[in-house]
Amino acid sequence: MKFFIDTANLDQIKEAQDLGVLDGVTTNPSLMAKEGITGHKNILNHYIKICEIVDGDVSAEVISTDFDGMVKEGNALAKLHPQIVVKIPMILDGVKALRNFSDKGIRTNCTLIFSVGQALIAAKAGATYVSPFIGGLDDISTDGLNLISEISNVYDNYNFNTQILAASVRHTMHIIDCAKIGADVMTGPLSSIKALIKHPLTDIGLEKFLADYKKGN
Numbered sequence: 001m002k003f004f005i006d007t008a009n010l011d012q013i014k015e016a017q018d019l020g021v022l023d024g025v026t027t028n029p030s031l032m033a034k035e036g037i038t039g040h041k042n043i044l045n046h047y048i049k050i051c052e053i054v055d056g057d058v059s060a061e062v063i064s065t066d067f068d069g070m071v072k073e074g075n076a077l078a079k080l081h082p083q084i085v086v087k088i089p090m091i092l093d094g095v096k097a098l099r100n101f102s103d104k105g106i107r108t109n110c111t112l113i114f115s116v117g118q119a120l121i122a123a124k125a126g127a128t129y130v131s132p133f134i135g136g137l138d139d140i141s142t143d144g145l146n147l148i149s150e151i152s153n154v155y156d157n158y159n160f161n162t163q164i165l166a167a168s169v170r171h172t173m174h175i176i177d178c179a180k181i182g183a184d185v186m187t188g189p190l191s192s193i194k195a196l197i198k199h200p201l202t203d204i205g206l207e208k209f210l211a212d213y214k215k216g217n
Contacts (some may be wrong), residue, residue, distance in 0.1 A: 003022055025054055074088070083126060087131075095125045109116040
């Protein structure tokens with residue numbers, strides 16, 4: 001399972017990279033704005049800075065909602081850096097853009113996926129990744145993890161190469177459950193990744209080991 005971090009914060013990305021378990025980054029306009037990154041040129045420069053920190057894929061989202069606009073933006077984003085994956089919304093013109101990019105060998109991440117049907121269409125259109133928002137579904141009392149499982153079953157039936165990128169991950173159990181049901185990738189906050197490391201019994205055991213060692217010195 002690949003670990004992506006969902007942020008535009010360079011310090012958090014560096015910390016995750018230094019852990020040695022980071023496989024990529026996802027971002028969106030809201031995350032950029034949260035870090036005070038505004039303006040087209042500044043956003044593009046920030047994507048390059050992210051790519052210089054991580055070794056893996058970096059999803060960069062288009063703002064246009066029409067086919068021509070998405071293609072123009074996506075082409076420009078793809079030229080920024082080899083690690084850029086063009087993030088496209090699941091809308092009608094978005095599906096057309098996915099096919100356009102796939103035919104040109106440009107990798108894509110189809111975002112705002114909330115149903116199996118949407119994931120199926122995205123895979124048919126050649127998306128590299130699909131991003132089901134499990135946290136968003138949980139917020140409206142719908143089982144987001146079940147969606148991951150259903151998409152996985154459909155993709156396995158037809159040997160689609162599209163990777164399932166579990167998005168809107170909120171906590172450690174989301175990560176663990178996604179791993180259990182076969183999500184290819186998860187993207188979430190640094191806090192959730194770091195929380196996987198912690199366990200009270202580990203802390204207790206380490207404290208005892210160190211205390212016993214000091215007794216003999």
